[in-house]
Amino acid sequence: MQRADVVFTGGYSIWEAKRALHANAHAFPSSVDVAHFAAARAPQQEPADQADIAHPRLGFYGVIDERFDVELLRSIATQRPHWQWVMIGPVVKIDPAELPQADNIHYLGGKSYDQLPGYLSGWEVALMPFAMNASTRFISPTKTPEYLAGGCPVVSTPIHDVVRTYGDTGVVRIADTPDAFVAACEAALRDGADREQLLETADQVLGDMSWDHTYDLMKEKLTWKQ
Structure with a gap:
């Protein structure tokens, strides 16, 4: 250096x-390519592997690895069996057998960058269920502004950079336990019901990003x- x-x-x-x-x-x-992800704000043709999944859908896209809180997903999916948890991304560095399996958890595999807005447009809440460990200590997830550009309220574990940048925005909710995460998702679902306010706030947050x-x-x- x-x-x-x-x-x-x-x-x-x-x-x-x-x-x-x-x-x-x-x-x-x-930062974020706002125009690319803003396509998710308009109705999109449902991807075939997501089309038959019921609502509400709460989704994540990204690499599913040691940074992903497997036990958090297991707990929240158990607590809300009528919510559908959509997981997009390759599984690396961890044993796929460790991933929780349930009728309301849907692993759709990796998708291309161009495909992501099509999936995001069909979600009610976007998730960042990161584990709090050495691998996530210094991350600044690009998906935070991407989710917001797509018009989706966000729920995240307390990743430092997420809390610092978005913690008081009202469109990114922070939760540090499974119970708090479920409560934050419930609040995010309510946030999404006021679409006009959600998009206005998201755009203000994105600003010059x-x-x-x-x-x-x-x-x-x-x-x-x-």
Whole structure:
């Protein structure tokens, strides 16, 4: 790091941990391609493997690995058997046999980036059920602004960067226990019922989080040696 002229970190938590190592370090939380995910705000043709899943649907997309709280999913799916839990993404670094199995949990496998808005548009709540462990200590999940751009209220475990950036927005609810997570999902379902207010607040939160804006800010920080 000392050989670098400038250091960019992918979020505030890693910046807070490393800023003492470099005098010119700057935090850049996850950005979003708003236009791509905003397609989920309009009705989409249901993907075939999601079309027959009942509502309400509460979904997650991303890699299902050691960062994913398997026991949290097991508990919340048991507590709310009439809710449908849609899990999208490849299973890596963990044994698939460890994943909870139930009639209301649906593992749809990995999907392409272009397919994600089509799935997101069919959900009532978007989830970030991350485990609180060493693997998640410094993450700044890109899916947070993606979910919001898609017009979905979000429920997350208390990941530091999520709490810092979105914790008081009203469209991202934070929960640290299975019971609290279920309660937060119930509140998020109510939030989604006022669609106009949800979208207005989400847009205010997203503000200047585009990748283009992040690029411009990074470019301003670059000072080339002559």
